[in-house]
Amino acid sequence: MLLEVENVTLSYGRIQALHGISLTVAQGEVVALIGANGAGKSTTMRAISGLRPLSQGTIRFDGEDISKLRADLRVVRGVSQSPEGRGIFPGMSVRDNLEMGAYTRRNRSEIDEDMDRAFTLFPRLREREKQAGGTLSGGEQQMLAVGRALMSRPKLLLLDEPSMGLAPMLIQQIFDIIVEINQQGTTVLLVEQNAQQALSRAHRAYVLETGRIVKEGTGAELLHDPAVKDAYLGVA
Amino acid sequence: MSVSEKATFRSSGGVRGWFGRQPVWVRGVVVAVALVLAFLLPYAGDIPLLGPQIVTEGIDWPSALFNMSYYVLLALGLNVVVGYAGLLDLGYVGFFAVGAYGTALLTSPDSVLYADTGWKWLMAVPVALALTMVAGLILGWPTLRLRGDYLAIVTLGFAEIIRIFATSTTTLRGDRGFASIPHPPGEWGGKPIFGVTDAVPYFWLGLVVIILVILGVRNLDRSRVGRSWLAIREDEEAAEIMGVRTIKYKLWAFAIGAFIGGLGGVLFAGEQGFINSQTFVLQFSILVLAGVVMGGSGNMAGAILGGALISYIPDRLRGISLGDTDLYEYRFALFGAVIIIIMVLRPQGLIPSRRRAMELKDREKEVAPQ
Ligand SMILES: Nc1ncnc2c1ncn2[C@@H]1O[C@H](COP(=O)(O)OP(=O)(O)OP(=O)(O)O)[C@@H](O)[C@H]1O
Ligand SMILES: [Mg+2]
Numbered sequence: 001m002l003l004e005v006e007n008v009t010l011s012y013g014r015i016q017a018l019h020g021i022s023l024t025v026a027q028g029e030v031v032a033l034i035g036a037n038g039a040g041k042s043t044t045m046r047a048i049s050g051l052r053p054l055s056q057g058t059i060r061f062d063g064e065d066i067s068k069l070r071a072d073l074r075v076v077r078g079v080s081q082s083p084e085g086r087g088i089f090p091g092m093s094v095r096d097n098l099e100m101g102a103y104t105r106r107n108r109s110e111i112d113e114d115m116d117r118a119f120t121l122f123p124r125l126r127e128r129e130k131q132a133g134g135t136l137s138g139g140e141q142q143m144l145a146v147g148r149a150l151m152s153r154p155k156l157l158l159l160d161e162p163s164m165g166l167a168p169m170l171i172q173q174i175f176d177i178i179v180e181i182n183q184q185g186t187t188v189l190l191v192e193q194n195a196q197q198a199l200s201r202a203h204r205a206y207v208l209e210t211g212r213i214v215k216e217g218t219g220a221e222l223l224h225d226p227a228v229k230d231a232y233l234g235v236a
Numbered sequence: 237m238s239v240s241e242k243a244t245f246r247s248s249g250g251v252r253g254w255f256g257r258q259p260v261w262v263r264g265v266v267v268a269v270a271l272v273l274a275f276l277l278p279y280a281g282d283i284p285l286l287g288p289q290i291v292t293e294g295i296d297w298p299s300a301l302f303n304m305s306y307y308v309l310l311a312l313g314l315n316v317v318v319g320y321a322g323l324l325d326l327g328y329v330g331f332f333a334v335g336a337y338g339t340a341l342l343t344s345p346d347s348v349l350y351a352d353t354g355w356k357w358l359m360a361v362p363v364a365l366a367l368t369m370v371a372g373l374i375l376g377w378p379t380l381r382l383r384g385d386y387l388a389i390v391t392l393g394f395a396e397i398i399r400i401f402a403t404s405t406t407t408l409r410g411d412r413g414f415a416s417i418p419h420p421p422g423e424w425g426g427k428p429i430f431g432v433t434d435a436v437p438y439f440w441l442g443l444v445v446i447i448l449v450i451l452g453v454r455n456l457d458r459s460r461v462g463r464s465w466l467a468i469r470e471d472e473e474a475a476e477i478m479g480v481r482t483i484k485y486k487l488w489a490f491a492i493g494a495f496i497g498g499l500g501g502v503l504f505a506g507e508q509g510f511i512n513s514q515t516f517v518l519q520f521s522i523l524v525l526a527g528v529v530m531g532g533s534g535n536m537a538g539a540i541l542g543g544a545l546i547s548y549i550p551d552r553l554r555g556i557s558l559g560d561t562d563l564y565e566y567r568f569a570l571f572g573a574v575i576i577i578i579m580v581l582r583p584q585g586l587i588p589s590r591r592r593a594m595e596l597k598d599r600e601k602e603v604a605p606q
Contacts, residue, residue, distance in 0.1 A: 072476065092470065
């Protein structure tokens with residue numbers, strides 16, 4: 001297993017956001033995490049990235065316990081996140097934003113290669129290479145956030161709502177790109193409101209409800225699960 | 237694009253854009269000329285017609301220039317903390333005080349340490365600066381997890397603690413202060429360069445220190461440290477996700493800011509020869525912060541201009557009377573008016589940082605209802 005989250009609990013002050021969740025992501029998978037607003041999806045991502053300390057439980061990455069590892073060192077190990085709300089550096093150009101994604105790396109020619117790859121995945125970004133991140137449209141920022149997360153050459157890519165705020169056409173496109181990234185060898189853990197898309201693209205998925213995993217299965221299984229259909233797919 | 241955006245764009249493209257496009261030698265010449273002019277500032281009064289308008293009346297001009305030089309230093313240092321790393325520090329005077337007190341403790345005959353050390357000014361400098369950096373880390377460490385307003389309050393408290401400490405501990409002598417702090421060393425034609433009557437050499441010394449600080453900060457800003465600060469300032473959580481060790485770079489910002497503030501204090505003590513607890517009032521921090529913001533936060537040219545102005549404006553008002561009151565008495569009112577005018581006309585500061593403009597717009601978006 002590339003990632004093993006085991007019995008993790010996490011609190012914001014007195015509010016307990018995660019009540020002992022466990023999930024795994026195998027090398028080469030796309031795993032989706034779906035759930036209602038406030039279920040704890042972003043919190044799970046933060047815990048994996050190391051932005052918030054765990055109260056209990058362990059997170060193992062590549063076989064090693066990283067529960068107490070500093071966030072910056074987790075990036076070095078190969079965990080990379082495109083955060084909810086994108087977290088673009090507004091005053092930096094598109095290129096500088098991508099450069100920030102490669103912050104932990106030194107090899108210039110490899111970085112340039114990956115920069116090229118990001119521009120190939122998102123041609124829109126190449127056209128806007130010098131534009132300040134803050135002036136990009138929402139969709140462009142989303143592309144930048146995903147492209148930037150790839151710049152660290154992660155083993156595990158965490159995507160927190162990559163389709164948020166995108167037009168239907170673009171949603172299709174961003175999921176196509178996620179699949180492409182995955183086929184190029186990056187493992188993906190994906191948080192989504194757009195359960196329909198997420199479940200149909202993911203190998204496996206987990207359903208999170210108020211800080212607990214309540215269901216898991218293959219994407220197809222959950223897509224046809226009546227309870228999931230009812231709660232998250234909004235179909236009659 | 238709104239009108240104000242256009243204006244900002246044009247102004248930041250203007251002179252600086254031109255400068256950036258010039259070949260290296262042109263830039264070199266421009267910088268050299270600016271440096272020569274800066275060193276000649278004490279003689280500005282001799283410029284026909286314009287000179288008398290520029291120089292101060294109620295305080296001798298070289299002294300006013302020296303005052304400007306340490307205010308500029310403070311503005312440069314605070315700019316590292318506030319402008320580069322984005323950490324709102326309202327207690328910056330604390331570091332100025334630590335630098336000055338460090339010097340006084342090691343060199344003044346009034347100090348309890350004097351019998352043991354009896355140091356000259358120059359020997360005290362590195363120790364005093366090390367002390368300020370430690371003070372920076374002491375303030376930085378517990379406040380690292382605080383943001384925005386919370387950090388501001390704690391830093392405010394920090395400066396007050398230092399002032400109260402200086403007021404009430406016997407070692408630091410409160411109001412009585414420390415006298416006979418030695419001047420910087422050096423002789424010229426058998427007479428000491430740094431005396432009590434002529435402030436010109438002090439100004440030049442200040443200028444040299446400022447230039448060194450500018451070079452140092454510029455190098456840092458262009459390095460990985462600067463990139464880390466920028467990322468932290470623009471989005472701390474995102475910076476952390478990119479692999480920036482935010483705690484380390486925030487501490488660096490505090491320590492470097494403190495170091496520069498300490499330099500100001502060391503120079504100040506060396507020129508004045510006397511300091512006491514009244515010297516380091518809170519007003520001072522606020523004034524320097526106003527200077528940084530007024531000049532254009534996140535941008536050294538802006539900090540320099542702002543720092544110079546906060547010292548120059550009140551000094552220039554001295555000795556000008558209106559009826560039977562000295563305009564100096566109204567300095568805070570006039571000063572407030574100037575700041576308001578500048579902030580209305582140029583909300584990003586006199587020399588705005590293009591980047592800052594983007595960040596502020598981004599933040600506006602955050603608070604606007606979705
Ligand atoms: N910084 C914080 N301080 C306090 N509580 C928080 C904080 N961040 C999140 N929470 C709480 O933790 C819970 C889980 O939040 P989280 O952001 O993980 O939800 P989510 O599943 O990502 O929701 P959404 O779909 O709306 O993004 C919520 O109840 C939220 O209010
Ligand atoms: Mg979320």
